Amino acid sequence: MGINNIWVFAQEANGAPTPATLELLTKARGLGGTVSAFVVGDGAPIASALGEYGAAKVYSTGALDGDLPGAAGAAAMKAVIDGGDSPDLIMFPQNYEGRDIVSRLSVKLDRTVLTNNTQIEVDGDSLKVTTPVFGGEQLVTTTFTGEGPFLAAFRPKSFEPEAGGAGAGEVVSAPVPDLGATGGAKVTAVHVEETTGPKLDEAAVVVAGGRGLGQSESFEMVESLAKILKGAPGASRAIVDAGWVPYSMQVGQTGKVVKPSVYIAAGISGATQHMVGMKGSKNIIAINKDAEAPIFGVADLGIVGDVHKVMPKLIEALQGR
Numbered sequence: 001m002g003i004n005n006i007w008v009f010a011q012e013a014n015g016a017p018t019p020a021t022l023e024l025l026t027k028a029r030g031l032g033g034t035v036s037a038f039v040v041g042d043g044a045p046i047a048s049a050l051g052e053y054g055a056a057k058v059y060s061t062g063a064l065d066g067d068l069p070g071a072a073g074a075a076a077m078k079a080v081i082d083g084g085d086s087p088d089l090i091m092f093p094q095n096y097e098g099r100d101i102v103s104r105l106s107v108k109l110d111r112t113v114l115t116n117n118t119q120i121e122v123d124g125d126s127l128k129v130t131t132p133v134f135g136g137e138q139l140v141t142t143t144f145t146g147e148g149p150f151l152a153a154f155r156p157k158s159f160e161p162e163a164g165g166a167g168a169g170e171v172v173s174a175p176v177p178d179l180g181a182t183g184g185a186k187v188t189a190v191h192v193e194e195t196t197g198p199k200l201d202e203a204a205v206v207v208a209g210g211r212g213l214g215q216s217e218s219f220e221m222v223e224s225l226a227k228i229l230k231g232a233p234g235a236s237r238a239i240v241d242a243g244w245v246p247y248s249m250q251v252g253q254t255g256k257v258v259k260p261s262v263y264i265a266a267g268i269s270g271a272t273q274h275m276v277g278m279k280g281s282k283n284i285i286a287i288n289k290d291a292e293a294p295i296f297g298v299a300d301l302g303i304v305g306d307v308h309k310v311m312p313k314l315i316e317a318l319q320g321r
Ligand SMILES: Cc1cc2nc3c(=O)[nH]c(=O)nc-3n(C[C@H](O)[C@H](O)[C@H](O)COP(=O)(O)OP(=O)(O)OC[C@H]3O[C@@H](n4cnc5c(N)ncnc54)[C@H](O)[C@@H]3O)c2cc1C
Pocket: 209, 210, 211, 212, 213, 214, 235, 236, 237, 238, 239, 250, 251, 252, 253, 254, 255, 256, 266, 267, 268, 269, 270, 271, 272, 273, 274, 277, 287, 288, 289, 290, 293, 305, 306, 307, 308
């Protein structure tokens, strides 16, 4: 077995490939062989950027005609594979769209899928992926066996993106085939949540708030601090469940996994399910009035104090800079 042909499910945002796409292309390039990007949508506008990060070929479905992106993407990939251009490995980002396509494709191809990975390596004739389990307490290494294409999804920020200096990828049309009954479901409207600043799982700084804020209005402190630090606001599940903030802000086992340079946890106790989503952060700062709170166990800097006293002071001090 050799890994000679790798596809990366490539996504676009604001006219450029997403950071997760560039991370996967960089890693794919390092594994050797030919790397192609697969865009569910019009790939031509980003072919040059994808090529720079290693995609020699850019499969493009073209604009979707109301089809569900997950259904359309999986069907288009299967059609190319059935046509004879079968990759050895397809890498997906571990996000909503990546998970949607990889699971549908797994069923269509009858191939195993390994998700939530943070590492991949070619070891002689085998391909191994590493996956954190038990809240990141242990790492499991799994070897793919059987026939490819192997399907694997990786957490954002698992790899460092690095341009490779190549030219634009060759755009190859990969139209969406007839979706049959699945095509009966159409996207009728798209609601883009209003956000300013970076996305939660891509931000270099995350300021997250928990139940210790006491009331939903106090989340404004979290948002202000995040804005000053050019970061993204995040939340514990307790305040998502309480309806203070939307689910898209939730960090943790059943929310997003983040890995920023700085994670500030304000009024968050540090339940295992929360820490699973943030303990990979490079620097963790915790503000909690309880010196025994578990969050201090993973914090690089702990502030024992009331968020209503500490946060305004922090905001005031940083605003002046
Ligand atoms: C299957 C499952 C999945 C889950 N998934 C997630 C998940 O994805 N993400 C997640 O976050 N949770 C998740 N949870 C819930 C998790 O177990 C905790 O209940 C939750 O994280 C607690 O949120 P919290 O820290 O905001 O609240 P609490 O645990 O109530 O902690 C509040 C903290 O604020 C401190 N505090 C209080 N007042 C102040 C003040 N004035 N100043 C400073 N500090 C103060 C307290 O000392 C306390 O430590 C999950 C649970 C289950 C069972």
